[in-house]
Amino acid sequence: xxxxxxxxxxxxxxxxxxxxxxxxxxxxxxxxxxxxxxxxxxxxxxxxxxxxxxxxxxxxxxxxxxxxxxxxxxxxxxxxxxxxxxxxxxxxxxxxxxxxxxxxxxxxxxxxxxxxxxxxxxxxxxxxxxxxxxxxxxxxxxxxxxxxxxxxxxxxxxxxxxxxxxxxxxxxxxxxxxxxxxxxxxxxxxxxxxxxxxxxxxxxxxxxxxxxxxxxxxxxxxxxxxxxxxxxxxxxxxxxxxxxxxxxxxxxxxxxxxxxxxxxxxxxxxxxxxxxxxxxxxxxxxxxxxxxxxxxxxxxxxxxxxxxxxxxxxxxxxxxxxxxxxxxxxxxxxxxxxxxxxxxxxxxxxxxxxxxxxxxxxxxxxxxxxxxxxxxxxxxxxxxxxxxxxxxxxxxxxxxxxxxxxxxxxxxxxxxxxxxxxxxxxxxxxxxxxxxxxxxxxxxxxxxxxxxxxxxxxxxxxxxxxxxxxxxxxxxxxxxxxxxxxxxxxxxxxxxxxxxxxxxxxxxxxxxxxxxxxxxxxxxxxxxxxxxxxxxxxxxxxxxxxxxxxxxxxxxxxxxxxxxxxxxxxxxxx
Amino acid sequence: xxxxxxxxxxxxxxxxxxxxxxxxxxxxxxxxxxxxxxxxxxxxxxxxx
Numbered sequence: 001x002x003x004x005x006x007x008x009x010x011x012x013x014x015x016x017x018x019x020x021x022x023x024x025x026x027x028x029x030x031x032x033x034x035x036x037x038x039x040x041x042x043x044x045x046x047x048x049x050x051x052x053x054x055x056x057x058x059x060x061x062x063x064x065x066x067x068x069x070x071x072x073x074x075x076x077x078x079x080x081x082x083x084x085x086x087x088x089x090x091x092x093x094x095x096x097x098x099x100x101x102x103x104x105x106x107x108x109x110x111x112x113x114x115x116x117x118x119x120x121x122x123x124x125x126x127x128x129x130x131x132x133x134x135x136x137x138x139x140x141x142x143x144x145x146x147x148x149x150x151x152x153x154x155x156x157x158x159x160x161x162x163x164x165x166x167x168x169x170x171x172x173x174x175x176x177x178x179x180x181x182x183x184x185x186x187x188x189x190x191x192x193x194x195x196x197x198x199x200x201x202x203x204x205x206x207x208x209x210x211x212x213x214x215x216x217x218x219x220x221x222x223x224x225x226x227x228x229x230x231x232x233x234x235x236x237x238x239x240x241x242x243x244x245x246x247x248x249x250x251x252x253x254x255x256x257x258x259x260x261x262x263x264x265x266x267x268x269x270x271x272x273x274x275x276x277x278x279x280x281x282x283x284x285x286x287x288x289x290x291x292x293x294x295x296x297x298x299x300x301x302x303x304x305x306x307x308x309x310x311x312x313x314x315x316x317x318x319x320x321x322x323x324x325x326x327x328x329x330x331x332x333x334x335x336x337x338x339x340x341x342x343x344x345x346x347x348x349x350x351x352x353x354x355x356x357x358x359x360x361x362x363x364x365x366x367x368x369x370x371x372x373x374x375x376x377x378x379x380x381x382x383x384x385x386x387x388x389x390x391x392x393x394x395x396x397x398x399x400x401x402x403x404x405x406x407x408x409x410x411x412x413x414x415x416x417x418x419x420x421x422x423x424x425x426x427x428x429x430x431x432x433x434x435x436x437x438x439x440x441x442x443x444x445x446x447x448x449x450x451x452x453x454x455x456x457x458x459x460x461x462x463x464x465x466x467x468x469x470x471x472x473x474x475x476x477x478x479x480x481x482x483x484x485x486x487x488x489x490x491x492x493x494x495x496x497x498x499x500x501x502x503x504x505x506x507x508x509x510x511x512x513x514x515x516x517x518x519x520x521x522x523x524x525x526x527x528x529x530x531x532x533x534x535x536x537x538x539x540x541x542x543x544x545x546x547x548x549x550x551x552x553x554x555x556x557x558x559x560x561x562x563x564x565x566x567x568x569x570x571x572x573x574x
Numbered sequence: 575x576x577x578x579x580x581x582x583x584x585x586x587x588x589x590x591x592x593x594x595x596x597x598x599x600x601x602x603x604x605x606x607x608x609x610x611x612x613x614x615x616x617x618x619x620x621x622x623x
Contacts, residue, residue, distance in 0.1 A: 074615065081608040085601045208622025215615040228612075260590055263597065270604045274611045 005406030024168025033169035036255035045265025051177035052422030056138035064388035066284025079235025081270040111508030120434035132468030162462035180414035187411035234540025241490035248426035299325035301390035332361035428458030495550020514553035522546040
């Protein structure tokens, strides 16, 4: 990065944060602090919902995943449009009608205090830990390739988001997310255009022939992670949980000027999410084609990690792998060119033979990449051998002009900040409304004190996230574990909301214990799958199973209990 | 306690989107667009297999 890149990066990041802090510095009304300005329009809500969902992982890791495994991941989003329609029809009108600040307040009104606390507790637990990962995930990649100090990157990012989120609350989050999304769209579009200008004419055909463009898989196989069926059913339940019951999303659309604005904001996402994700995975698939024709394509994209070991005692082994990869890469280029020529000729037999030769060359190249990972692991058991996260950032740093590099690094930080701001805002709100106001109902009447406490809680969660991100750097395996924990917490929570909306005869005690039992079932299924890999089901399937279990258990328990026997909470004072 | 149900007036209010007289129409449009996206992706997969 040169001076121009730094100017673009710091100018966009600090400029947006400073603008939002200044514009929202006088936010002292609880409703505005927690829900945003009353005049928030549908586009701001739509962009805010999109910005909260799409973190840096979306823009940095997803192209790498498509580079490695193709664009099948797009199926993960198939349930999203239907889920958003359901949220608009069922969830949203109820939340708005009751005037609640959080989704869990509704559980308190519909059931009882313990069910509300269960919902709020599950959210705070998983989202609080996720907030740390939201900072850590981009920081580890950017600090590795740019040579920055990891701890300072985490602290700078964390403090910046804390400042404007604490100062302006939901209004500042909405405002910054709108501008950050503009930076993200502009940067990603620029990268896409530059990539297209560097590709051969047959790039899409080559990507297809090399198996990178299988977007839809109708195979009814529970063990496959991404199929049309897992995306439709599992994705539907996952999206319903996320958009309907996760406060970090609920808070984004509750702030609309009217029900219409909230609905249109969600429909904006229902329309554009799949096309947007398609563009991102296509970027990865086309990056794959681009690197097939580059003479110096690295055998391992995390070059910092690779060079750290390649200059050690095993240098000869690493050099041999590099030479082997180089030779196979050149051979693969010839095979690809031969396939393109055969395809242009229109001779089916020649084209088929050339395609087979190309696939074998790709297999051989993949085997050397695996050999490189094994070599890294052999010299250092703690070496980071997953390099797909480094594919796009390598392209950014080596192929884009200065200025645009700064813009793309700004994209990565903007996406981290926007996700984290939404999370902190929701964590602060849930802590204030569902915990503090619940346990201190008299003190909760003081408006100024409410706002002050919401700010303190937001800041506290921000510092907790920074601390956790700094700790995670010493225990990287936690990241995967926590992502899984987060994904298995959703189904039971969604089940509670489904019961609340559709099963009016079920009371608080029945649904509470049903949720606990469903949660235990999901955890048991997950660990049983890990212990018996031959029978492990894709994690998306845990969502409908857990939700259905909660609903069925609620009905059974209610039948045994007979009466609801649940205390009803008073309506919230907005 | 019975769960509150959506306010019927909310459901029936005009979406204020040109070409749509009800929310049902908006949802139908979004659903058809989604089906079209999936169909195009399936065709895309077949075309470049």
